[in-house]
Amino acid sequence: MGTYTARARREGRWWMIEVPEIDGLTQARRLGDVEEMARELIAVTLDVPLDDVAVAVAVTAVGDVDVAEALSKIRDERAEAARLERQASAEARELARELASAELAMRDIGSILGVSHQRVAQLLASS
Known part of the structure; x- marks a missing residue:
C-alpha cells in the first residue's frame, strides 16, 4: 500500500x-x-x-496565507543557497591552493579568506 x-x-x-x-x-x-x-x-x-x-x-x-506556495519558494531558495555555498567552498579551496603554491603562510591565507589557519589546512587537504 x-x-x-x-x-x-x-x-x-x-x-x-x-x-x-x-x-x-x-x-x-x-x-x-x-x-x-x-x-x-x-x-x-x-x-x-x-x-x-x-x-x-x-x-x-x-x-489567507498560501502555505504551500510559500514553502515551495523557501525550498527553492534553500536549494539555491546550498548550491551557491558549494560553489563558494570550491572557489575558496582553489584560491587557497593558488595562494599556498605562491608560498604564502597559512595564517596569511586565512586572513585573506576570512577563515582560521586551521580551516586553511582543511581546505588544502580536501580534494
Whole structure:
C-alpha cells in the first residue's frame, strides 16, 4: 500500500483534512493530530488495518496565507543557497591552493579568506 497525501488547511479553529486519493474529508483540532485522523479515515474507508496506512501531511493554507506556495519558494531558495555555498567552498579551496603554491603562510591565507589557519589546512587537504 502506498503513501497517501493529507492536505491540511486551517479554517477557524479546525484543521480541515482532504485525502484526494479516496475523495475523503475529515478534521482535527491540532496540526499534530492531522496525520492520525487522516490515517483513521483511510483505514475505515478502505477497510484496511491502521498500521498499513502511511500518510504524508501537506499544509496548504492557514486563512489567507498560501502555505504551500510559500514553502515551495523557501525550498527553492534553500536549494539555491546550498548550491551557491558549494560553489563558494570550491572557489575558496582553489584560491587557497593558488595562494599556498605562491608560498604564502597559512595564517596569511586565512586572513585573506576570512577563515582560521586551521580551516586553511582543511581546505588544502580536501580534494
